[in-house]
Amino acid sequence: MSLAIGSYEKLHDLSDGSDLLNLAWTQDERDLLSVDVMATVSAELAAEVAEELPYVGDYLVKDPYGEAVLGPVAAEFFGRPGWAASVTCGAGVGPLLHGLSLLAAGGTVEVVTDVYPDYPHWVTRAKGRCVPYGSGPRGDLLVLERPALRDERFAHLDAVRDLCTGAAERGAVVLVDESNANYLPPDFSAANLAPEVPNLIVVRGLSKAYGLGGVRLGYCVSSPTATDLVRAVVSPLGTSSLSLRIGRRVLGLGDVTSALRAGIARAKPYVRDLLAEAGLPAPVTAATGLPYVLFPNQPRRAVELLRERGVQAKVQPVWSAATCALTEVGRMSVPLRKDRLHNLRNRLDGRKER
Structure with missing residues (x-):
């Protein structure tokens, strides 16, 4: 649970x-x-019907992580067309974090900011352990929320970059939960660092602000190096083809x-x-x-x-x-x-x- x-x-x-x-x-x-997001979703569903349900009928085995559908529009959303980053989709932020907890299986996670309890809970179930950031034991993975409920130490990208640099020196990965980042402009997102920071994984969704939690679409942005780690633990084909179509249309609206x-x-x-x-x-x-x-x-x-x-x-x-x-x-x-x-x-x- x-x-x-x-x-x-x-x-x-x-x-x-x-x-x-x-x-x-x-x-x-x-x-x-x-924009009227629900009207946009309705129009996209109507187009799907008018086009004889191409996404409903398509099992995206050639794009199992949704990158071909969502990747280009995500790059445009962050103002980084053609960026050297990858997008890995899942059935919402929660399921993505559930899979990513396996990165810490048997290892140590440093918790940098207060976080929702789900990820530490799943880490524990994967036989890992969570410790306070900088408390002594060095983690294989660092986890934080942006924006966190109250902690604004990592509100600026330079602070995130410095955190990743320090983690990289000991071979650790930084996982950023940006579930709440839809309340801020796209240039706030740590996803903008992914093309240049090889040990960064950023998770986002469409629930907050958009109110589209029922679409069940979350996505990770990461460098190609970190993407190999992500796809080793995140299930392929976790997002419905129709959700990807809707998500592509919504992100294509830009900053709304x-x-x-x-x-x-x-x-x-x-x-x-x-x-x-x-x-x-x-x-x-x-x-x-x-x-x-x-x-x-x-x-x-x-x-x-x-x-x-x-x-x-x-x-x-x-x-x-x-x-x-x-x-x-x-x-x-x-x-x-x-x-x-x-x-x-x-x-x-x-x-x-x-």
Whole structure:
């Protein structure tokens, strides 16, 4: 079981209701994209039908990792056409990380930032071990999130490059989980370093910001050298042909999140202040770009207090880089539509929406 997925099990619903504002996850992001992504997906599905289902009927045995379909458009998305990097696709970020945990089988992983607990969990099941970065034992692999929930040490590409250089000196690989990087522009991505950094693997998807988790498409960007490692552990033919078609079309839209980024930047400090004024325990904003307010202290109490006001947040499991143990943080998504912001303010003031 994915520990992160398990954190949703006890939530009553995943949509708003008359007596509940659901902020356990973000569900109004697509309204701020510069294109109608769902209309784009619908048009692509209609084209697939009009063309007599060529992708549905095609078993891509000659392109088992989806590189021929997604690779060129990924290069264009990052502004690097013709780059010397490879793309390896899978059925979402989670399944890719599950496969990549085998890189640490019987070895040591240094956890550089706090991460979702799934990868360390899978490393342990593969008879590997996780240790804090720089704590003494040298890892065969270093793992970090960009952007991490709160840690911004690696927000700039130079910091990632330096990390990779240090790791390469001892033959280690750096794995970057960029699940959340859709909230930032393409030039933020460590994928831009892949053509020049041989020991870097960057994992991304279409769930965050795009709201296309159901398409089940994730992709790794890596140098040819690192790609050999990736494809030794990631299953071929893990992505449906139709998902690849949709992903190619969506990435081909380019950077569609600039207005979303601006909306998050406006709303996040306002929401944090609302929560503080309502007496919630020490709310803090998540790292730049992320649409969350966090409760690192008393996470369960914070979620309980919000629930009493008709607001659903969640207790997010986190693997601590400092202790290499499972911890928790309270997490509330920032509402972005004006009506949902108004709804939140009323509930925090003790007035339910009617």
